[in-house]
Amino acid sequence: MNRRAAFSIMELVIAIILLSGAVVAVGQFVVQVKQGLRDRALSRQIGWEIENVREQISSWPLADVTAARIAALECSAALQAELDEVRWEAEVLPLVTPVRATQVTLRLKSTLNEQRAEPASLTFWIESEASDAE
Amino acid sequence: MQNEPNRSLRQLRRRRRMAFTLLEVVAMLTVTAAVMSLSGVVMHRAFAAHRDAMQHLQQTEHLQQMVHRWRQDVRAAQRVSLLEVDGEPSPLQIDVAGDSARQITYRWSQELLSREVHRQGELLGSEQWSLPRAARVNFSIARTGRYPLVTSRLDFSEQKSASSLEWYACAMAVQAEQETGQAAEQAGEGIDD
Numbered sequence: 001m002n003r004r005a006a007f008s009i010m011e012l013v014i015a016i017i018l019l020s021g022a023v024v025a026v027g028q029f030v031v032q033v034k035q036g037l038r039d040r041a042l043s044r045q046i047g048w049e050i051e052n053v054r055e056q057i058s059s060w061p062l063a064d065v066t067a068a069r070i071a072a073l074e075c076s077a078a079l080q081a082e083l084d085e086v087r088w089e090a091e092v093l094p095l096v097t098p099v100r101a102t103q104v105t106l107r108l109k110s111t112l113n114e115q116r117a118e119p120a121s122l123t124f125w126i127e128s129e130a131s132d133a134e
Numbered sequence: 135m136q137n138e139p140n141r142s143l144r145q146l147r148r149r150r151r152m153a154f155t156l157l158e159v160v161a162m163l164t165v166t167a168a169v170m171s172l173s174g175v176v177m178h179r180a181f182a183a184h185r186d187a188m189q190h191l192q193q194t195e196h197l198q199q200m201v202h203r204w205r206q207d208v209r210a211a212q213r214v215s216l217l218e219v220d221g222e223p224s225p226l227q228i229d230v231a232g233d234s235a236r237q238i239t240y241r242w243s244q245e246l247l248s249r250e251v252h253r254q255g256e257l258l259g260s261e262q263w264s265l266p267r268a269a270r271v272n273f274s275i276a277r278t279g280r281y282p283l284v285t286s287r288l289d290f291s292e293q294k295s296a297s298s299l300e301w302y303a304c305a306m307a308v309q310a311e312q313e314t315g316q317a318a319e320q321a322g323e324g325i326d327d
Contacts, residue, residue: 007159014165023173030180037187044194048201055205058304059276059283076300094156 018095042082046108046120049079051087053106054124062128064103067092075108083110100128194233200247201286201301207238207249208284208303214275226273226284242271281306 016027016083017062057065070090091105154162165192181314208214212231216224217239237252243264251258267273276283282305289298 001148007154009154012154012162012320017168019166023170027173027177027180030177030184034180034184034187039193041187041194044191044198048198052203052300052302053304055304056184056283058306059279059281059282059302078297078299107248 006016036040042119045079048121049076050106050108050120052076057104058105058126062102062126065092065104065126070104070106083112086110096124100129101125194261197265197288197299203241203249203261204286205301205303207240208305210307211238211305212309213308214282214284214305214308215272216275221268221274224287240273245269247271281308 002122013132047093053070054071057070057129060069067090070092073088073129075086075088087109089107089109091107093103093105095101103123104125108119110117112119136163198248204279207228207230210230214228215229217227218226223242225239228238229238230236230238236254236258239250239252239290241248241250242265247263247265248260250260265288269288272287272289274287276285283317284303284305286303287298288300290296
């Protein structure tokens with residue numbers, strides 16, 4: 001029986017390339033899944049934060065609902081740890097029709113990868129009560 | 135007979151075909167295996183971090199369900215108040231008037247947050263949420279604005295550090311006159327909001 005006792009360099013190179021390819025593919029998959037989880041957690045955190053700010057603003061007297069006061073609100077430490085230069089910006093618009101209300105557009109601003117970003121925004125309305133309207 | 139493989143190898147090399155003996159292949163594969171095992175360690179750590187991140191996400195999603203329910207209750211409340219309990223976190227009591235008049239009480243105990251619904255003293259139902267990582271819940275009510283702002287604060291004790299999360303809910307169904315009376319009544323009772 002003619003036994004083969006040697007491997008060609010081509011066979012070795014192909015084996016090493018296949019093994020390296022498998023390692024790199026698994027590594028990339030892990031990194032992508034991790035990034036995806038981080039993005040999902042961050043998105044959820046931003047959603048909670050924006051809900052919190054909306055609740056806070058809703059509790060204020062209508063006269064106090066101004067862009068300056070909203071911009072002075074601080075973001076939570078957890079969000080500040082995730083995003084750079086994170087802050088609130090707001091646009092406050094009084095409405096008369098169809099009902100007397102105040103329209104608030106809330107924008108979360110930050111710096112992401114050294115670029116300005118607006119990860120989330122929310123527009124909501126606060127209806128003026130009779131006492132506020134007077 | 136023993137020289138047959140070496141002879142065939144020499145023959146291969148003589149023909150300018152690059153070839154390796156089994157020993158050389160084993161040596162190369164050992165080096166490759168060492169590199170791969172290093173990659174394996176890195177990947178193991180990545181998987182462990184991924185598992186932790188996944189667990190944390192599941193916990194926060196579980197928490198979010200509880201917060202969503204709590205926020206709905208507070209928004210619908212006609213009256214919100216903290217019950218006085220010595221040495222323990224104060225339970226939050228929410229009174230909902232109207233057709234579905236009921237009293238909802240949130241209380242924290244033994245890493246469990248419970249929600250009990252009563253109508254005229256009769257228990258209609260209850261729910262419980264387990265709060266991992268030795269969490270502790272505190273409720274507070276700020277009455278400085280147009281409506282009471284109820285805060286739920288969760289303090290987590292982790293192995294290396296402590297962290298906290300806060301959620302707000304505006305009790306926008308509370309009547310101003312009733313709220314003023316309630317605040318005065320609570321101030322008289324000495325409850326610190």
